[in-house]
Amino acid sequence: MELRHRGRFYAGVDFGKKQDHSVVAVVEGKRDHLHLRHCHQFKLDTPYGVVIGYIKRLQDNWNRLASITCDQTGVGDYIVEDMKRSGVRNVEGVTFTETNKETMATALKETMRTAECPQCSWRGYVETVKGEWTTTCQQGCTSSECNPQTLTPLLHIPYDPQLLNELNTPTYQLAKTGKIQYSHPTGTHDDRFWSLALAVYSATQKKANKPIAKR
DSSP states (O other): OOSOOOSOEEEEEEOOSSSSOOEEEEEEEETTEEEEEEEEEOOTTOOHHHHHHHHHHHHHHSTTEEEEEEEOTTTHHHHHHHHHHTTOOSEEEEOOOHHHHHHHHHHHHHHHTEEEOTTTOOEEESBOTTSOBOOBOTTOOBOTTSSBOBOEESEEOOOOHHHHHHHTOOEEEEOTTSOEEEEOOTTOOOHHHHHHHHHHHHHHHHHTTOOOOOO
16 A cells, blocks of 8 residues: 555445444556456454545555545445545545445446457457356457457456455345345355445446436
8 A cells, every 4th residue: 555556546435343344445447447456354343533544545645546435324424524524535425225236236247247359349248148158359359379369357356265255245136126135145245345346336437427326
């Protein structure tokens, strides 16, 4: 965190305390690609003041932190206001309604399953409707070794078994309201998932010049 980075970054913050962790995730936007540059999970019972201080220091050390999108559900509403009073810039709060959670989870999923060819810029899903996986260019491009050209994902995530496992943790079901309800099995956590979803959602909305949903 001491390094001064110079890209364009988008942070997502999911607050927790007793049962859930507070997590800060930061992605960097490069053209249509997003790169996960930082993901920090705090210990349980970490005071919110420590989390705010960490974010403030992160912002001071990282240039061009375009937005810090936070879960303001419950006590998060007060924390977001406290962050603004503490001098943290570009803070935006999002309430975790069923609609907003579905929108953010969809943005993360779509970015994770979309890839493009570095040669011809063909773009499509790496996971097809039939559940099969596409890892090479569908236009027939080949690498310098004459092998099928490997696709490049739009969301670049460093190999981290715990993070990748948590990204597959959330479960969902269709409620009678017609909305999707998200949950996670007992004994597991989805805090990294939602912090990354907040960061990716913020980046995609900013790129499209759309306002962040508040409610």
